[in-house]
Amino acid sequence: MGIDSLIGGTIWDEYSQKVTELMNNPKNMGEITTKQAEAMGAKLIVADFGAESCGDAVRLYWAVDTKSDMIIDAKFKSFGCGTAIASSDTMAELCKGKTVDEAVKITNIDVEKAMRDTPDVPAVPPQKMHCSVMAYDVIKKAAAQYKGVDIESFEEETIVCECARVTLSTLREVIRLNDLTTVEQITDYTKAGAFCKSCIRPGGHEEKDIYLVDLLAEYEKEKMAQTADAASEGNIDFAQMTIVQRLKLVEKAIDENIRQMLIMDGGNVEILDIKENGAYFDIYIRYLGACSGCASSSTGTLFAIESILREKVDQNIRVIPL
Amino acid sequence: MRVYLDNNATTIVDPHVFAAMEPFFVQKYGNPNSLHQFASDTHKPLKEAMQKIYAGIGASNEDSVVVTSCATESNNWVFKSIYFEYIVTGRKNHIIVSEVEHPSIIASAKFLETLGCKVTYLPINHEGIVEADTVRDFITDKTALVSIMWVNNETGAIFPIEEIAQICAEKGVLFHTDAVQAIGKLPVDVSTVPIDYLTISAHKFHGPKGVGALYMRKNKELTPLFHGGAQMGGFRSGTLNVAGIVGMGKAIEAAIDGLDFEISEVRELRDRLEDALLDLPDTFVVTPREKRVANTILVSFRGIEGEAMLWDLNRAGIGASTGSACASEDLESNPVMEAIGADADLAHTAIRFSLSRYTTSEEIDYVIDVVKEAVVRLRGISSSYAYAPEGHSDGLDVKSH
Numbered sequence: 001m002g003i004d005s006l007i008g009g010t011i012w013d014e015y016s017q018k019v020t021e022l023m024n025n026p027k028n029m030g031e032i033t034t035k036q037a038e039a040m041g042a043k044l045i046v047a048d049f050g051a052e053s054c055g056d057a058v059r060l061y062w063a064v065d066t067k068s069d070m071i072i073d074a075k076f077k078s079f080g081c082g083t084a085i086a087s088s089d090t091m092a093e094l095c096k097g098k099t100v101d102e103a104v105k106i107t108n109i110d111v112e113k114a115m116r117d118t119p120d121v122p123a124v125p126p127q128k129m130h131c132s133v134m135a136y137d138v139i140k141k142a143a144a145q146y147k148g149v150d151i152e153s154f155e156e157e158t159i160v161c162e163c164a165r166v167t168l169s170t171l172r173e174v175i176r177l178n179d180l181t182t183v184e185q186i187t188d189y190t191k192a193g194a195f196c197k198s199c200i201r202p203g204g205h206e207e208k209d210i211y212l213v214d215l216l217a218e219y220e221k222e223k224m225a226q227t228a229d230a231a232s233e234g235n236i237d238f239a240q241m242t243i244v245q246r247l248k249l250v251e252k253a254i255d256e257n258i259r260q261m262l263i264m265d266g267g268n269v270e271i272l273d274i275k276e277n278g279a280y281f282d283i284y285i286r287y288l289g290a291c292s293g294c295a296s297s298s299t300g301t302l303f304a305i306e307s308i309l310r311e312k313v314d315q316n317i318r319v320i321p322l
Numbered sequence: 323m324r325v326y327l328d329n330n331a332t333t334i335v336d337p338h339v340f341a342a343m344e345p346f347f348v349q350k351y352g353n354p355n356s357l358h359q360f361a362s363d364t365h366k367p368l369k370e371a372m373q374k375i376y377a378g379i380g381a382s383n384e385d386s387v388v389v390t391s392c393a394t395e396s397n398n399w400v401f402k403s404i405y406f407e408y409i410v411t412g413r414k415n416h417i418i419v420s421e422v423e424h425p426s427i428i429a430s431a432k433f434l435e436t437l438g439c440k441v442t443y444l445p446i447n448h449e450g451i452v453e454a455d456t457v458r459d460f461i462t463d464k465t466a467l468v469s470i471m472w473v474n475n476e477t478g479a480i481f482p483i484e485e486i487a488q489i490c491a492e493k494g495v496l497f498h499t500d501a502v503q504a505i506g507k508l509p510v511d512v513s514t515v516p517i518d519y520l521t522i523s524a525h526k527f528h529g530p531k532g533v534g535a536l537y538m539r540k541n542k543e544l545t546p547l548f549h550g551g552a553q554m555g556g557f558r559s560g561t562l563n564v565a566g567i568v569g570m571g572k573a574i575e576a577a578i579d580g581l582d583f584e585i586s587e588v589r590e591l592r593d594r595l596e597d598a599l600l601d602l603p604d605t606f607v608v609t610p611r612e613k614r615v616a617n618t619i620l621v622s623f624r625g626i627e628g629e630a631m632l633w634d635l636n637r638a639g640i641g642a643s644t645g646s647a648c649a650s651e652d653l654e655s656n657p658v659m660e661a662i663g664a665d666a667d668l669a670h671t672a673i674r675f676s677l678s679r680y681t682t683s684e685e686i687d688y689v690i691d692v693v694k695e696a697v698v699r700l701r702g703i704s705s706s707y708a709y710a711p712e713g714h715s716d717g718l719d720v721k722s723h
Contacts, residue, residue, distance in 0.1 A: 031709040052706055053666030059705040077708035081629035
């Protein structure tokens with residue numbers, strides 16, 4: 001862990017000069033009234049996103065020229081922290097002069113980049129990135145209202161990490177292609193989870209339908225199912241198997257080759273445990289019925305069981321009767 | 323002008339405390355437990371400081387007041403030792419805390435839960451106070467420990483510790499209180515209240531950071547967390563922080579001496595600030611004044627997100643806080659506001675002003691002016707105070723201007 005993580009941040013010191021200036025003097029803060037819109041010959045659109053109870057809310061006003069679909073003027077009001085106010089202001093600025101269809105393509109990343117002082121230094125620290133997401137969502141809401149359509153019609157894909165705009169399908173693909181097993185790896189590959197961290201697991205700033213940990217669990221399950229299939233077809237090394245897979249395979253070999261014989265003699269056998277012992281796999285068994293106490297159980301029968309398991313399952317098996 | 327109103331997070335070191343500590347860096351640096359005159363140089367001042375700390379909380383010489391590195395260490399020590407002594411041995415399986423304890427208590431309790439301990443998180447009432455009767459209701463014969471803070475760091479609410487301690491004593495359950503916010507704000511006396519363990523922290527009462535203490539009543543001593551050279555009677559090994567202990571001794575003495583000033587002068591300034599804040603429309607204060615320590619206000623400004631208010635205060639040189647200061651990087655809503663069941667819209671609007679004996683009347687006048695301006699500016703930006711045209715019903719409720 002590096003020094004920054006150890007001593008924690010002072011998030012305000014990481015704001016760009018632009019964010020600071022916009023928070024102090026937002027340019028597009030305000031309202032557009034129905035009368036003002038009419039005077040411009042435009043249609044007034046008012047869209048809300050978020051709620052005060054969640055800590056962030058924004059209201060976007062658009063005056064749209066209905067002939068050209070052009071956004072002539074945009075204003076905002078916002079309940080939120082400095083980043084929320086600055087990014088709402090930037091978002092309103094970016095909307096102006098664009099058609100509604102063009103505006104819908106503005107992402108929170110465009111908003112964040114527009115607030116940078118220098119192109120390669122982020123405008124806000126990672127944990128503040130989610131404050132710019134709201135600015136993006138409210139545009140879609142306004143556009144949906146203008147076009148009289150459902151807001152979902154603008155979202156072609158499910159977004160899991162809103163801050164970095166990483167989709168569900170991208171995440172699924174990257175996890176499988178690179179055999180990722182940890183959240184840190186996902187973040188390294190896709191940036192998902194690098195910002196507000198809400199998408200990592202439940203309990204963060206925002207509630208999600210699916211989290212990164214769910215995607216990892218999903219892939220893990222898939223891999224397990226694959227190995228289980230491979231194991232039942234005998235395509236996998238005994239040493240690579242889980243304990244359950246090993247037990248199943250040993251049971252299967254005994255069922256198919258030994259158990260019938262024992263039952264015919266009025267006995268049986270049960271597998272108690274399989275333990276790795278250096279290079280060996282020690283299989284502990286217990287004789288049942290007539291087998292227990294039978295002289296051959298520690299000689300002939302035992303050798304028979306052991307040699308069948310060595311042949312059918314693994315060379316390094318030792319059978320130990322209790 | 324720079325005004326510091328975040329004294330529940332940490333305080334300025336009293337210049338007299340600083341002066342008392344200074345000789346113990348360059349002039350007197352001997353390990354007090356060594357056998358030479360360098361040790362003797364530090365041993366006597368160390369003993370005097372310990373006597374002041376004992377006196378500061380009314381501890382008898384048969385009790386143990388073990389100096390630690392901070393309140394977090396003291397609180398962790400109690401929980402982890404209770405686990406070693408009672409939970410892991412199977413004697414008990416249950417701990418009671420309040421839902422508004424400091425993170426060092428809540429996180430320790432959550433950790434013990436992962437080890438199989440059961441934890442009850444007691445609710446606070448609408449005034450932000452834990453009622454003593456709720457403690458009684460949840461104690462079982464398997465309860466090992468009750469831990470309730472004396473004063474809440476967010477609201478300044480005073481919890482009924484005398485009563486709760488009495489209930490625990492009657493039921494034979496160990497009782498710990500985190501008294502970090504109580505020292506210098508109200509009388510803390512373990513000789514009259516049956517408290518088994520009590521946590522304090524020097525930097526909350528104008529002492530140095532990095533010095534805390536845990537009081538343990540006679541015959542209630544805990545298993546140490548730090549094993550080593552048997553300093554602090556074997557309860558906490560590690561070379562003694564002589565300068566820190568001397569600083570805490572001086573600071574607690576000054577805090578006790580200043581108690582009258584706190585409940586008269588500091589209270590007067592606080593009340594003047596609070597009256598002015600409540601004169602503004604749509605502002606709310608949590609916990610009635612008479613049930614709070616004299617220095618704290620937790621106030622909500624409807625329609626203004628807490629961090630935005632902090633921004634405007636900071637621009638004007640004023641330091642205050644939203645949530646618990648140590649957690650202000652987390653950006654979550656104020657836990658106390660949630661716990662008292664405040665209107666959900668208010669959960670992110672709370673600001674804490676906490677004064678000290680160093681706060682001046684001029685500073686309070688200035689803060690009142692700045693807050694008034696900030697409220698106008700930020701409500702001007704706020705969507706909850708915004709115009710919505712006729713028929714616009716989705717989204718936010720529109721509050722009156």
